Every structure is written in C-alpha cells, then in structure tokens.
Amino acid sequence: MTHLQQQRERAELFRRLHHGSEILILPNIWDAASARVYELAGFPALATSSSALAAALGYPDGEAISRDHFVEAVARIVRVIHVPLSVDVESGFGKNIAEVLETIQAMLEVGAVGINLEDSTKDAQPVLVDSAYQVELLHAVRALGVQQQVPLVINARTDVFILDERETPEAIEEAVKRGNAYLEASADSVYPILAHGRATIEALAKGIDGPVNVLASGRTPTIPELAEIGVARVSFGGSIMRAALGQLRAIGEELRTTGTYRALTENTLPSKDFESLFD
C-alpha cells in the first residue's frame, strides 16, 4: 500500500468515527511518546493540542512557533503511529488563504488526515473573522484535499464562546449559524470550543446539522452524558499535558521535601512498556 493509499484510508476511517454508534474520544497529544501511549491504550484516532505541542518545543500557544518547526513536530508523531492523526493548526499559520493552504499542504505531506481550523484572529483582543471569509477558506481547504486526493477531515472551530463565556442565547445562535455555514462549506464537524453548560451543548448539538466536537473538562458533563445529548466527538486541548506537568511538579515537590519516590513510582509506566513504545 502506498503512503497516499494509507493516508486516504486513515482519513476515511477517521471520518467514519464521527458517525459511529459510540462517541469519538480524541486524546490530545504533543509528541511521539504521548501519541504512542494513547495508541497502545486503544484509542482509534489521536489529535494534537496546539498549546501542548508548542509548549513541548518551548513556545506559547498562538502560532508563536515557526511553521517549519510545527510541521517537523507533526511529522515526528505521524512517523510512529498507525491511527489517524488530526492536527490543530490554529488559524493556519497564514495571513491569507494562500498561506493557510501552504500549511495544510504541509500537513498532508507529513501524513495528517484531519485538521482543526479556528475562526478568530490572533490579535491581543481576538475577534471572530468574518463568517464569509471562513466559508471561503473552508471551501479552499476542501479543494486542496481533493486535489491532493486526501479526504481530509475538517473540524471547523468556532470561537464564539471564547469571546462570550456567558453562553448567552445570542452566542449560542451565532455558534449554530456559523457551524451550519461551515458544514455547508464542506467542514466535517463543528467545534464550539469552551461551550460547557449542558443546556448550551444540547442546543448546539440539536441546532448544528452535523457532528459536534466538545472540549471536555471538569466544567462539562461527563463523556457518557455528552454522548447522550448528541455530541459526536470530545477532545481535551492542552489539559492532558497540563495534567502530566502537574504530575511532574508533584514529583519534584516530593523529591525536594521528603526525598521519597511515591509520586515517581506509583502508577508509573513500567520499563518494559516504555521500552516497547518504539520497537
């Protein structure tokens, strides 16, 4: 099987996972090790977290990292996994559609089969981009995928709830309107990031005519509850890395105080499992 055939199959598998009987749980990873741990744990697909991937390389979130370093980091992940990988490309590392397409093209070249694409600006005070621009962009991304023969899975993020955390009826209406416009513009799913209240999520899942991705967190309903109210896909952003870094901090605290190894050793990945990550 050629690389392209393999990539096409992964993209098709990934798309089907949005329409299965079970909710799609996508752990957000940032490097080869975190990716392999979740692949070996049986997750059928993986997604990068932009903030976690940037942090692993030493940069804040928000396209501060160079596109080249970003692409190389994604390539290192794809190289070692056998399941579909979706990449959070933020706003696409570009000032216009042509530049964003260069980023997506690079993602396709290194083997990604899905992307997240945001609809707010990277300004100090971000604003939503014009919906018409985002629709044009999504059409262009789909056309690129067709041209490259990869049925790319496009997760269209709408940042309505970043800008309006109160989940007002107006915000919900705007998110539904944008979501449906993005689906019509060939997005495969809609990601109203930070939507967290049960009623809000239910309204979004009902109003948006396609798969909805929820950022699951301590503020949202549990995954079975999200499945019940019609959510198709959950992801976790940078929170999985933050949990790992919290564990590092706890280990350090114990080493410096009692000088013991409880946090270091309990629930650790056994050496034999670690050594078999990259056999």
Added chain:
Amino acid sequence: MTHLQQQRERAELFRRLHHGSEILILPNIWDAASARVYELAGFPALATSSSALAAALGYPDGEAISRDHFVEAVARIVRVIHVPLSVDVESGFGKNIAEVLETIQAMLEVGAVGINLEDSTKDAQPVLVDSAYQVELLHAVRALGVQQQVPLVINARTDVFILDERETPEAIEEAVKRGNAYLEASADSVYPILAHGRATIEALAKGIDGPVNVLASGRTPTIPELAEIGVARVSFGGSIMRAALGQLRAIGEELRTTGTYRALTENTLPSKDFESLFD
C-alpha cells in the same frame, strides 16, 4: 554578558553544586515544557534523560536517534531555561574519540554545560569498554572544554552494575577503580548507574575520591539517606517521564471507562501557570 560568559558561569555554578552542603537533586527532563516546570519549581540545575528525550522524538534509547535531531532537541531546551543543563550523551554518538568530540562540541555550541558519558558499548550484549580508552576519551573531552573555554562538568558513568546487577564485591571494586581512574582523567563526578543497595552505595561513596551520582529509584534509599551516606548528586533517568506517561495512561483509562475527569483535573498544572511557562 556574552553567551560564552553566561555558559561559563553556568558551568561553574553547576560544578559548585556538586560540592555544596546539600545533595544535588537533578530532575531528568526531555523537552522545553518539562524543563521549565522544574526550573520554576526551584531546582538549581537540570539534566536530560537520554531515554526520555529519545522517546519524546519517537525513538528508543541507545543512540537510535540521529545526532542532529538530538542536538536540536537539546538546543530547544537550553533556549528556554536559565539554569545549568547537563546532557546525557550516552556513549557520545561516535565510533571513535574524534566523533564523540564532535558530539560534545555540538553540545557546547548549543549551551549545555555538563555531560554524562558512558563506558559500555551499544552492542546487543553490551560490554564495558577498556578503562584505558575511557580515560583517554575523558582527557580529550576535558581538552575540548578547555579549548572552547567552557569548564564543562563531566559526569563519568560506569556501567559495571548494568552488567552485574548482583552488586558483588568484585563489581563494587571494579566501579571504584574505574571511578577513580575517571576522576584522575578529569571527570568531575562518577555515576555508577543502577547501584541501589545501601551498603553498595556507601562503599562506592567511600571508595570513590570525588562526587558520586546515584540513580535514585524505589530500590534505593531515600534522598536524605543517600545524602547521609555521602552521595553528592542524584538523578532519575527516564523514570520521571515514565511517571508522566503512567499518568497519561490513567487519564485515558478513566476517559474510556467512566468518562469522567478526575485524573485529568486533580493536581493539574493550572492554566495560568501553564501559560506563563514561556512568557
């Protein structure tokens, strides 16, 4: 202050930390995020773990990664920290002294101020290299540091206890003999990796005429006990990454079973701390 001056100061600080009133606790990190978490936690110096750094990039331990990728990964860490960094260069990514020196030179160029250097081969059945070769190598590494004007801290690892886990009197004697030969050959400290019994470590600390580095683990005495028996420096190898990956696995298990967020959220690094890692 120039980069070289800064690097010299970090090397000198790092050396002093081996001779202070407190045992030097060196957390082993593998990327920019893990490094910054431990720097912000107050550790005065950091060290890479070769196995963890390789795993983050998708490779097994044992110099499977290319030297260039390895050097780039170290550069990404040094770029974001302000404390001394010691790098585990395994056997130096070279088939002879000249090639190992190229690796050390690259480490100095990206700002590392310490190295670990092993004395066993990378064969399927590793054996200890001839002590005379290691002595010649250590002299050459020191000469390179002098030439480059960096008072590099050389942690000479001896792999006696990898090859003889039983900690026999003969193995202890061999480790002491090698350790002292390495110190005479200008190593700054000696690292008898996998030595774990209290009596063994005590014999090593007594017999070796310079700072001894112990790989601390659930099998060794606690850090205060190690300090009491004369250990100057402790490190942790890949175990800190393994603990983080164990946490990832626990999070995944919970997401797939109950679909709840306890492991994901308790003890996590708060968003504001995460966002300030790379301000």
